[in-house]
Each structure stands twice: as C-alpha cells, then as structure tokens.
Amino acid sequence: MGKVRHSRFDCTPGCSVEAAIALIDGKWKSVVMFHLMDGTHRFNEIRRKIPGVTQRMLTNQLRELEEDGLVDRKVYAQVPPKVEYTLSPLGQSMGPVLLALKDWGDANIDRFGKPVHAGSPTELEAA
Amino acid sequence: MGKVRHSRFDCTPGCSVEAAIALIDGKWKSVVMFHLMDGTHRFNEIRRKIPGVTQRMLTNQLRELEEDGLVDRKVYAQVPPKVEYTLSPLGQSMGPVLLALKDWGDANIDRFGKPVHAGSPTELEAA
DNA sequence: CATCACGGTATCCTTTTTGACACTATGTGC
DNA sequence: GCACATAGTGTCAAAAAGGATACCGTGATG
DSSP: OOOOSSOOOOSSTTHHHHHHHHHTOSTTHHHHHHHHTTOOEEHHHHHHHSTTOOHHHHHHHHHHHHHTTSEEEEEEOOSSOEEEEEEOHHHHTTHHHHHHHHHHHHHHGGGSOOOSOTTSHHHHHHO | OOOOSSOOOOSSTTHHHHHHHHHTOSTTHHHHHHHHTTOOEEHHHHHHHSTTOOHHHHHHHHHHHHHTTSEEEEEEOOSSOEEEEEEOHHHHTTHHHHHHHHHHHHHHGGGSOOOSOTTSHHHHHHO
C-alpha cells in the first residue's frame, strides 16, 4: 500500500497541533480551503483565485484534500467536464483555523516581502 | 544574497492566509511555538517536549523563527550554556492560530494514523 | 578519569515537494 | 480549421526540507 501521509503523531500536548498542521501542509492547501469557505467552486474558479498555482499542483493538492476528507468532489458526467469542489463538514470545521490565519495575515502581511504580482489589476487600481 | 524565504505574496484575499501559513511552514515550527505559549523555555526543554525532532532540525527551525521575528532568543554568557527562547509579541499574536490548530487537532486527531511512540509513559498509563 | 549536560555546528544524504512542459477529448464560437 | 474552455494526466527535473551522524568546549559529578 502507498505511503501513509499522516501516521506519526506522538502523544504530547503538541501532537494535536502537529496533526492539524500536517493536514494543511502543502503550499496551496490552506489558500484553497480558504477560498472554498465562500462556497462550492469549480476547478478553474479556484485556479483563477490563486495566482501562481500551476494546474498540476492544484490538482495534486485538491486530490490530497479530498483523500484526507477535507474537501468533497462532485463530478458531473457532461462535456465539457464539470467538477465541483466543496469543503466537507470536516473541512468546514477548520474554519476557525483558516479565519485565524486570515486575520493574522491581514494584520501582518506588510511585514513580509512585497507582493510578486505587481501590475495585477488590484495593484493598478491602487496606483 | 540568499534566497528570500517570504517574498511572493499576491494581492488576492487568499494571500494573507498564504503569508501566515508560510511563517509557520516548517515541520516543527507550529509545535515549538505552541509550547512557547506556556512561557520561556530553554533549548532542551523544548526538545524534550517534542519527541521525534532532531537537534539539528530544532536548531534550524528556532533560528528561522527568530529570523522571522516570531521568537526571541536570549543567551546567557555562562557555562554550561544557557539560552532562553520566548515568543515575541509578534509570535504571541499568533496565539489564536495556534489555539485554533490545537482545538481542531484535539477534536480530530483520532481520525488519522496511530501515534508512533507506542509505549511512551502516557500511553502505558492509559493501558 | 569517565560520563553527563548544555546548546549547538558540520557534513552529507535522503526524501519530499513543487514546478515545467507537453499532452488529452470533447464541444463551442468565430 | 483554429482557438478556447473544461479538468485534468504523464513525465521529468529542480529545489527545498528534513534527517543521520559525528563532533565541539566547558564545567559538574561520581
């Protein structure tokens, strides 16, 4: 059987933190989940909301989120393909984590490097 | 100059989530910070509270946390060496994130793999 | 004297993660 | 016909992260 991705938590007070962080360990996972908090999205909707993610990586991380039970995936048998992604109840229960990350990021993001997508519409509008 | 570790956030609503998660991206960082929420610790105190971490990695991640301004490090000029690590104000402001992770982990940790340190004192006591 | 504690460093290696690029089948619009 | 949209897959490479192992200087202890 394939490698188990989450299977080494120790029984110390920190291990529940470790368990939680391990589930959203993946460069885009927390951002994907954050966007899904707004409701069901299709693949390219998510993709458009996350500049910088490649199709390959988005697929990978959505699959892992689905495997971990954090995201539900619904495929409609039609052409062109239509696939909907939704936070599962378990994924929704991560809401407080995601909101805490967002709040903290909002308060502190300017401490860290400049946005790399200079010239993007929002940046131009601000100019 | 070396690679800048945090320097590519895009101006989308998700980027503040991305910024926050990037700071605690590192296998042991969130657990270290969680333990430091209890107050100042010395190096080996932290190490003993985190089974599985190697000295090498703990040093690395403490250094990165210090570089990012999340942890304060105080060296006492004595023998044997004494170094104290404390959450900085910025690190403390991550409290809600860490607590949200802990709460979520506590509620859900049994969904994921078994603890790997079977036989540890707490495990034996439970038996 | 040997062992231990402290808090590391140095070096190298392995594993994992991420990304680049090309490709896919169908329908639609021009 | 071509370009586009949809939601991917396949393959390979590069980069990054994490870990294994040995070693360090000082003092304390038995």
